[in-house]
Amino acid sequence: MMVESASETIRTTPSNQNGVSSLSSQSDGGGGREGGSNGDTNGEISPVDLLHLQQQQVCVCVCICGTYVDVPVSMAMMSPQMITPQQMQQILSPPQLQALLQQQQALMLQQVKHTPILTHTHTHTRALWTQSQADKFRCIGSKQLAFQQQLIQMQQLQQQHILNLQRQGLVPLQPTHIYIKASEKYVCITISLLLFCVCLCLPSHEEHAGSHPLYGHGECKWPGCEALCEDMGQFIKHLNNEHALDDRSTAQCRVQMQVVQQLEIQLAKESERLQAMMTHLHMRPSEPKPYNQPLNLASSGSLLKRDSDAYPEGLPHPPTSAATPITPLRQGPSVISSSSLHTHSHSHTHAVGPIRRRNSDKYCTPIASELAQNCEFYKNADVRPPFTYASLIRHAILESPDRQLTLNEIYNWFTRKFAYFRRNTATWKNAVRHNLSLHKCFVRVENVKGAVWTVDEVEYQKRRPPKMTGSPTLVKNMISGLGFGSLNASYQAALAESSLSLLNSPPLVTPPSAASLNMLHVGHDDVSSTVEQVNSNGSCSPTLSPQQYSHPVHVKEEPTEVEEDSRPVSLLAGVTHSLPLPSDERDLEEDLPTEELE
């Protein structure tokens, strides 16, 4: 077919200046999301929009105590805890800094007025002086001297106060407004920034106390650093030099937050388990333990706002109208994939736009949960599902009661589940057949009724080796979800080498290392990411009744026979699927939701 209809021959433009993945939108609707990205003026910006802005290196105008400052979004989005005095000085110009300090002084003075004054008596013992006592003192003695003393006292108190604030974390301040300039307009978002500016006045007390949480045994404890520092001074120098405010440090802090959060969640689960065990054993718990909530992550929680918050629960999250086929946003936990962010800036030239680089593969999101969550959406909207043909076919087959489908049934599954596949049938059907034939994971089995297609799980795993486990790609995905859209690849990769390994490494005390990344297991793209690992041992396979394989099977060419021989159970042919899947292991299958999809 040399000539295609004009409405269906929009090929992806190679000159994709934003590096936008081709899996995104077909912009025949004129870019429905563009308007939304510009923060349509109701004063609210979705996390997606924020990430957009971050990636575009947009500066925001931050109002700190009434002082407006232009700050890169990446910085503005940071948790305030990460801003050091030096960095604050970088953000603020000297006049702004001065204004800020003056305001802080005023604030402190206000507080001091209502606070007992700490001073020294001539006997070098401490006594509390109230404001009235001070007033009385002034009346009696030398007013000049008293005033000076009081000023000194106030300064001391102020410093003490600041130290206390630092010890407690930071001081909440009234909501701070961040104005993001979009399309020549400032859109205001309100974030409860903490009073991070107090650290401007003083060096950290911890730095002078001879101990530092990031320093121990002569090493820098910054994730992934382990630099040797002979003493605290050297460490402080190292800290300021090597771990100053930049994207990398910011990202590492964020990741550390997530580490803590994950650990807390894990702790909560383990506590719950312990509780249940003790209850079961009729033991009395030592004391009721409230399940830990992820603590002190309010800032990250607000900044890493999940996009699911932006949509009504339980509803698909159509990024645009059904008339505009695009790849929908991920809606998994905290996952805002970079691909999703680019959906608008892309045009297709094809009837069936390229599915390549589906997030099923790249972003490790189970197809089942995606489909379960967006089932109705895909059914009705002309949206290309963000999965490869292979994973879709596999899902269709595994979803069937017998885990086998004829080609026509596969076709029907596609058209039933996705409005997108109700057109251009020749194209995608060809692709389906192509995939069935090409991939060894699809095994054709001759049945009494004809040929059916089954899935060889081991082959499927071989086709997509678990190399992505802990890979920078995975990290990138996660980072995207965490709101690191502004980070470049090297920083993201750096995260993989440092903190992220902690997220899933069983030994909590294991220092971050590249090797520990290999211990990560993250599900792949689809139905049974959990059981797939089991399958790789050959011990567990999808169920198929033996009688279904009374007919010969067609085995595809197998260039890696040696590898196959090493496996405990050869799954080259469909017969190997005759092992019944134990019911409990069936549960392992991560939401293979026949019911959810219907």
Next chain:
DNA sequence: ACCGGGCTAAACACTA
């Protein structure tokens, strides 16, 4: 630049 994965298109063979 190279390579692998994925997609589309198309040619070809086989069969009902």
Next chain:
DNA sequence: GTAGTGTTTAGCCCGG
């Protein structure tokens, strides 16, 4: 002969 099915190849794009 036709339609459906299955296989194979080629070319392209994209990301690593």
